[in-house]
Amino acid sequence: MWEKVRRAARKAETSIHKRIDSFFPSDPTSPLELRHQILEHVEDNIEFDKGGPLFPYDEIRISFPGADENRRQLLNLAFVEERPIKDDIMALLHRHRCRMASEPTVIVQFAGDDEAGESYPPFRIDFSKRATAAARAVSAENKPQPRAVLTVVKGAAEPTTYDVTKKRTCIGRVKELFDVEGVIVRRNDLAFSDNDDQVNVTVGRAHATIVFDGQTRDFRVIDETSRYGTRIFREDRSIRVPPGGRGIALKDGDELYFGRACVKFDIPGTDEAHT
Numbered sequence: 001m002w003e004k005v006r007r008a009a010r011k012a013e014t015s016i017h018k019r020i021d022s023f024f025p026s027d028p029t030s031p032l033e034l035r036h037q038i039l040e041h042v043e044d045n046i047e048f049d050k051g052g053p054l055f056p057y058d059e060i061r062i063s064f065p066g067a068d069e070n071r072r073q074l075l076n077l078a079f080v081e082e083r084p085i086k087d088d089i090m091a092l093l094h095r096h097r098c099r100m101a102s103e104p105t106v107i108v109q110f111a112g113d114d115e116a117g118e119s120y121p122p123f124r125i126d127f128s129k130r131a132t133a134a135a136r137a138v139s140a141e142n143k144p145q146p147r148a149v150l151t152v153v154k155g156a157a158e159p160t161t162y163d164v165t166k167k168r169t170c171i172g173r174v175k176e177l178f179d180v181e182g183v184i185v186r187r188n189d190l191a192f193s194d195n196d197d198q199v200n201v202t203v204g205r206a207h208a209t210i211v212f213d214g215q216t217r218d219f220r221v222i223d224e225t226s227r228y229g230t231r232i233f234r235e236d237r238s239i240r241v242p243p244g245g246r247g248i249a250l251k252d253g254d255e256l257y258f259g260r261a262c263v264k265f266d267i268p269g270t271d272e273a274h275t
Helices: 002-021 031-044 069-081 085-095 133-142
Strands: 047-049 052-054 059-064 105-110 124-128 148-154 161-164 168-173 176-178 184-187 190-192 208-213 218-223 230-234 237-241 255-258 261-266
Touching (some): 031 085, 031 124, 059 069, 218 230, 218 237
Parallel strands (some): 059 105, 168 190
Antiparallel strands (some): 047 052, 059 124, 148 161, 168 208, 176 184, 208 218, 230 237, 230 255, 255 261
């Protein structure tokens, strides 16, 4: 029974190819021949290592130059609609038992007459690899950190405006903190005055830290388990920052409340921070 089904499928496939090829009576390369050539290119790009056959590419881009509207429709019928070329490519890779990091994306595109010249081949095929997660992370880490500015709105602090240029920016009351043996344990970059002001007394000595995540390109505010807490006022609503943990990503224009003290967070030249 299954053999009859397979024979019927092959017969239908042959019929489709004949019908498509009949549209190209004067073309030296029929769609079926082009399909064979494309698959040969794919086969030639299979690599071998200790683990056996490997197809290291994530994207295959097949371009047909010099296609007028009629030819474009027929090629689309042959390689996209009737029998997607991707099906044959995947069958080929599986037949060779190729290892793949992921199933490749196959893109078929057509260029008009104005984009092609007489020397163009019947098709062009390009293989490309997407950046791995590790490579993307390294690339992101190597990008310069965007400039951010903290401006004191409420409370007495030094300085009143601070450029965030480090990956960690410490905020709290007093400039430096020491342990019982007199050893410095923390230096606040934005330091509120240690006085009896009703606003300043709500700022902890080690109140919060703003960190820059090079991979996500986020500035994040972390509450260092302060007594009066840290909140973000954004778009007419107040957001509590949970003590410890990863904190919350900041956006351009956020107002940060350290206790009752308020600091404006800005990223010059952009509408908002990356989230």
